[in-house]
Amino acid sequence: xxxxxxxxxxxxxxxxxxxxxxxxxxxxxxxxxxxxxxxxxxxxxxxxxxxxxxxxxxxxxxxxxxxxxxxxxxxxxxxxxxxxxxxxxxxxxxxxxxxxxxxxxxxxxxxxxxxxxxxxxxxxxxxxxxxxxxxxxxxxxxxxxxxxxxxxxxxxxxxxxxxxxxxxxxxxxxxxxxxxxxxxxxxxxxxxxxxxxxxxxxxxxxxxxxxxxxxxxxxxxxxxxxxxxxxxxxxxxxxxxxxxxxxxxxxxxxxxxxxxxxxxxxxxxxxxxxxxxx
Numbered sequence: 001x002x003x004x005x006x007x008x009x010x011x012x013x014x015x016x017x018x019x020x021x022x023x024x025x026x027x028x029x030x031x032x033x034x035x036x037x038x039x040x041x042x043x044x045x046x047x048x049x050x051x052x053x054x055x056x057x058x059x060x061x062x063x064x065x066x067x068x069x070x071x072x073x074x075x076x077x078x079x080x081x082x083x084x085x086x087x088x089x090x091x092x093x094x095x096x097x098x099x100x101x102x103x104x105x106x107x108x109x110x111x112x113x114x115x116x117x118x119x120x121x122x123x124x125x126x127x128x129x130x131x132x133x134x135x136x137x138x139x140x141x142x143x144x145x146x147x148x149x150x151x152x153x154x155x156x157x158x159x160x161x162x163x164x165x166x167x168x169x170x171x172x173x174x175x176x177x178x179x180x181x182x183x184x185x186x187x188x189x190x191x192x193x194x195x196x197x198x199x200x201x202x203x204x205x206x207x208x209x210x211x212x213x214x215x216x217x218x219x220x221x222x223x224x225x226x227x228x229x230x231x232x233x234x235x236x237x238x239x240x241x242x243x244x245x246x247x248x249x250x251x252x253x254x255x256x257x258x259x260x261x262x263x264x265x266x267x268x269x270x271x272x273x274x275x276x277x278x
Contacts, residue, residue: 006031015039024051044134059139073124077116153189168202170211178215182224195226 006026012018015035028034037043049056070080090098131137150156155171163172174193177183182194190196193211198204204211215223222228 011035042133045136047136048138057139071126071128073120073126076124077112077120079112079117082112152183152186153191168199169209170198170202175206175212178212181215190226193228195222195224195228197227197229 006014008021008023008026011026011031012021014032015021017035017039020038021035025031025034038045074080093101155165160166165171170193174191177191177194182189182191192198193204193214198211202209202211204214206212214228216228217223
């Protein structure tokens with residue numbers, strides 16, 4: 001049975017989305033069918049803590065829990081400052097005053113405009129962050145970095161400062177991209193020095209601040225397409241992508257497999273008969 005079992009590397013080559021393959025998927029009776037189920041839309045994955053010997057969330061013991069914070073639309077009403085001032089006033093009272101107020105309570109201690117509260121809940125209230133379908137909480141999820149605000153190929157000012165880059169300096173991974181090619185996950189990504197022109201004032205070369213050597217074939221044509229030299233009048237590949245998108249939009253207007261109308265069929269038959277007569 002172990003001899004017939006697929007290896008993880010072979011299983012990743014057989015499926016369309018190899019990033020969904022886990023180490024234990026090769027142990028299934030039908031690994032390809034299992035990965036096909038995982039590829040389907042709105043499929044809820046098995047929680048990743050199924051193989052852990054410790055109980056669920058047992059590793060979070062001892063971690064300090066962050067205090068609760070009011071939502072922003074409630075904080076804007078100023079109710080938090082009023083409550084803090086009232087709490088300080090209560091702490092300054094002695095036991096006799098607290099006992100007297102407990103026996104004879106007074107109302108209207110907190111002066112707040114109820115119209116402000118009404119607007120906060122019915123006009124300025126925002127939806128809380130909710131998880132998507134099948135998104136299950138696991139240990140350490142709140143400490144992960146969110147990549148939804150990041151764009152491939154766009155470097156943030158913080159990352160440029162950390163790498164010591166200027167506006168005209170290349171990224172440190174450009175030489176390897178020129179040698180091995182662009183990232184397979186982003187085939188249409190425009191990368192200066194690889195399939196797009198470099199910034200003005202920059203120059204190719206391996207000197208400090210140089211943009212390496214543009215990847216071209218023996219005839220001087222860019223290997224990865226695009227207009228890497230910035231030659232005016234040369235198509236950088238966006239025209240082909242726009243034509244492909246226009247063709248896809250035109251195909252999307254009509255339904256696939258739609259039967260032609262009788263008028264179109266009669267026109268085609270008359271054209272064929274006229275061609276035969278001629």
